[in-house]
Amino acid sequence: MQKVYDKLRELQHILLNEFEIEAELEEIPRELNELKRRFHKLERTIAEKEASKKHNTELLEQVSKDKEESKINKEKYEGQIKLIKTQKEYEALTSEIAQIDEKLAQIESEEFESMQELETLDTDLEKQTGLLQELKETIAGKEKEVSKFSAEKQKELDKYLKEKKTISIGLDKELIYKFEKIVKNKEGIGIISIKNTVCMGCNMLLPPQFVNNVRREDELIFCPNCSRILYYQQEEPAEEIAFQP
Ligand SMILES: [Zn+2]
Incomplete structure (x- = not known):
């Protein structure tokens, strides 16, 4: 029986090494996975901002068109002032022009907001796209490191598994x-x-x-x-x- 006890002690020693390496192998890709998670999150953020940029650009185009239209209308009404004969007509026309001015002020405020939003988006996008590229390079480097380290650990593990097989003969x-x-x-x-x-x-x-x-x-x-x-x-x-x- 002493021989069996000895074998079991030896087996225990091998098993402890095996478990340790298995735990390490599980731990190795953790950092890489965290980097990948950050990469995908950033990718999503960028996509959302690109969509927001597109939306704001379209909005700005529409606002510019509205602005042009309102300006043309205003000029048209202003041209008519000279042809006016009655006080009533004059009042109607000036009221129309005042309304257009109000609309123009609103349009300009929207235009300003959209432009500011676009500026912020552009700054963010530039920064985040750079960061994404950096992350991509870090991940590539880490992947190489992980595969090299994993291969080494796997080799070590294989050695212990082989030893386990040998020691297990007769048990x-x-x-x-x-x-x-x-x-x-x-x-x-x-x-x-x-x-x-x-x-x-x-x-x-x-x-x-x-x-x-x-x-x-x-x-x-x-x-x-x-x-x-x-x-x-x-x-x-x-x-x-x-x-x-
Ligand atoms: Zn006990």
């Missing part, structure tokens, strides 16, 4: 599966000693008969509390020789 598949889960869920320790009838993994006091069974080493025995595989550790007065992988 029950079901046991390996169970052991992996224990190592993963129990702080990286899947095999632990009993000392003074206590499980050193969870500090549970175990019945003497149970401890005897572990001591006999007829079969693998799991801690009823923490599920770790147990082995009996002769009491040693000196330092602890606990779960050294």
Whole structure:
């Protein structure tokens, strides 16, 4: 049984490396994904601003047309003033001209607003388009970095997986599966000693008969509390020789 225990300890060591690399592999693209997320968000903002620019440009064209039209009308009415004969006609005409002036003032205010809006949009768009280009370059660089680093890590992982395969020869598949889960869920320790009838993994006091069974080493025995595989550790007065992988 000592041989199985040794194998399990070695397997545990390999598993811990494997889990660590797997976690790293998951972490590697995180920054890149965040950059991509920012890129797409900026792309959407730019598209919205382009649409807004188009809308404002069209609006400005319409406003200019209205302005031209109103000016022509005003000139027409002003030309008619000389031909007027009655006070009533004069009043009607001047009132018409006053209305046009009011409309012109409104149009000019709209025109001013649209122009200002367009100016802001242009400034923003220039800045954001530059930023988008920068982000694109950063992402391209990061992608290279990530793929290189991932490949290295994958190579390392493959090495451990191969070692795992070798060490697993002669061990029950079901046991390996169970052991992996224990190592993963129990702080990286899947095999632990009993000392003074206590499980050193969870500090549970175990019945003497149970401890005897572990001591006999007829079969693998799991801690009823923490599920770790147990082995009996002769009491040693000196330092602890606990779960050294
Ligand atoms: Zn335990």
